[in-house]
Amino acid sequence: METSIIIAGFGGQGVLFAGQLLAYAGMDNGLHVTWIPSYGPEMRGGTAHCTVIISDEPIGAPMVGQPDVAIALNQPSYLKYEKLVKSGGLLVVNSSLIEDRSERDDIDIVYVRANDIAIDAGSSKMLNMATLGALLARRPILTIDD
Numbered sequence: 001m002e003t004s005i006i007i008a009g010f011g012g013q014g015v016l017f018a019g020q021l022l023a024y025a026g027m028d029n030g031l032h033v034t035w036i037p038s039y040g041p042e043m044r045g046g047t048a049h050c051t052v053i054i055s056d057e058p059i060g061a062p063m064v065g066q067p068d069v070a071i072a073l074n075q076p077s078y079l080k081y082e083k084l085v086k087s088g089g090l091l092v093v094n095s096s097l098i099e100d101r102s103e104r105d106d107i108d109i110v111y112v113r114a115n116d117i118a119i120d121a122g123s124s125k126m127l128n129m130a131t132l133g134a135l136l137a138r139r140p141i142l143t144i145d146d
Contacts (some may be wrong), residue, residue, distance in 0.1 A: 005067060008077035009049075015073065022035075054142070069139060089108070090108045091107055092135050
């Protein structure tokens with residue numbers, strides 16, 4: 001089992017933290033992981049992203065062209081990654097900020113009002129956790145307890 005995940009949004013949405021959390025949880029469960037962050041000018045509000053691979057076997061290469069899963073936290077990320085998710089994959093969309101609806105019928109798509117869920121939970125900074133919950137509900141690569 002190998003799952004490649006791209007998490008993308010703008011700086012300050014917890015993109016890199018969400019990826020780190022998945023990677024550490026995978027490591028803690030004896031899985032092989034890679035985590036590659038993209039930060040630089042993105043930290044000033046542009047689009048930031050990270051790539052995570054979680055596998056029960058050694059990972060051959062950490063780069064991903066077509067991810068199994070993409071989490072889009074903002075519109076630019078949705079526009080970039082929606083078309084790249086491989087057929088049969090999963091796209092998690094923060095529908096609090098993204099109004100577009102994908103026309104793809106070859107992938108599983110979950111629209112999550114992540115900002116609203118986070119605010120209801122007590123902190124707007126938890127929107128990344130709302131989308132990770134949606135990911136793990138549809139693709140149980142790790143358990144919520146993990």
